[in-house]
Amino acid sequence: MLALVPTADPDEPVALETVAEPEPADGEAVVAVEAFSINRGELMRLYRPKPGWRPGRDVAGRVVRAAADGSGPQAGTRVVAFAANAGWAEQAAVPTTGLAELPDAVSAPQAAALPLAGLSALRLLRAAGAVAGRRVLLTGASGGVGHFLVELLAGAGAEVTAVTATPERGARLLELGAAAVVHDPQDAEGTFELALESVGGGSTRAALGKLGRRGRLIWFGGASREPLTLNFFDFFAGPESGTIQHFSNTDSDTSDGADLATLVSLVAAGRLHPEIGHVADWKRTAEALVSLRERRVRGKAVLTLGDVL
CATH class of the missing domain: 3.40.50.720 (NAD(P)-binding Rossmann-like Domain)
Structure with a gap:
């Protein structure tokens, strides 16, 4: 499959390469990624990447392989996910505790802007x-x-x-x-x-x-x-x-998936509006990263895989 990997080049921070498909743990589902968003923390890490690290935490898409332990949504379910990393790819393995189902009223780009x-x-x-x-x-x-x-x-x-x-x-x-x-x-x-x-x-x-x-x-x-x-x-x-x-956003008594479900319900009800200042095809992720670094993006930058707008 294709994935974005770090280059350590400030002008072209990532490049598309062929990598192995994810091998999920028992409590992980495999998601076919339709959209992902960029976080400033990922941007900082891209310039000094650790060997083997691939970026990508905020993703939205569809489950293509349910978790082996029976937890989480079944294959075919639309979801938003807070991944451990490696979400800027055609597929990502995500713990089911970090997944929330998406209603039709919430688009993949809207959902991808939510997690972090x-x-x-x-x-x-x-x-x-x-x-x-x-x-x-x-x-x-x-x-x-x-x-x-x-x-x-x-x-x-x-x-x-x-x-x-x-x-x-x-x-x-x-x-x-x-x-x-x-x-x-x-x-x-x-x-x-x-x-x-x-x-x-x-x-x-x-x-x-x-x-x-x-x-x-x-x-x-x-x-x-x-x-x-x-x-x-x-x-x-x-x-x-x-x-x-x-404050640390990881210090929570509620799981990522449960809190994502709350956010999704607020968006679906029109009570929360993800502010997306940049949307582009994921082949243009390097350009989006430079725009984010230079503070030309208001709100979130979202990249899409295919026609999901």
Whole structure:
């Protein structure tokens, strides 16, 4: 079968090659991939790939071989999957605990945009707790996670101020329910009970400074790659008795498959809208990766295998 493999070339990060078909474990189903999306973490790994590693976590398609242990959906079932890796291929082996069935109302590209970004957003919402009536500051809001978070937070009753790099990137967030869009945390009006921070460096310090008394900052990323230095006195410019909490999207009491099913149901009901800023045939994945690296993509970049639009 064909698969995309790393090249370590910055201008052409992946190439199509013939590889062996997947050999699933007993608890894995084999999925014929119809669409996949790109995550920034995969982009970073592509430039220093480990031997034998192949990218690809967010996939959607159809089960062609059910799991040998009898778990999960049967052959022929449309699914979205959060794979361990190697999903940028014609077929992928996926643990059945990371699969959710797809209704006809959800397309393969919509579904492929869900796994990593959607799971992160849903679990961040849980970590945030009750947000109805609370003022929430969200940095890095124009990425895949940010779009989902704005809609989920607004749907739960939060007043969201989104931080984006440009006005163009913020327009869609207002449509999804953000109360305000700014381009620097320091420009946000008033104080906030909660900050969700994904940029790092100076952005984290600025977001901390916007918290009110006993405010909480949940740190879930470092997209800027800038190191962060904090000291005790930083808190005097921000919240009284503030809290910084680290977040990992893998720390969940609910399986990936169960949470994916929740996300799929929200999309099918029109309550969650995957923001897809780039769609192309998978033969053009290298171009999409460069566009993502250069921040020309708003939301998710999705690649398709065949006519699945």
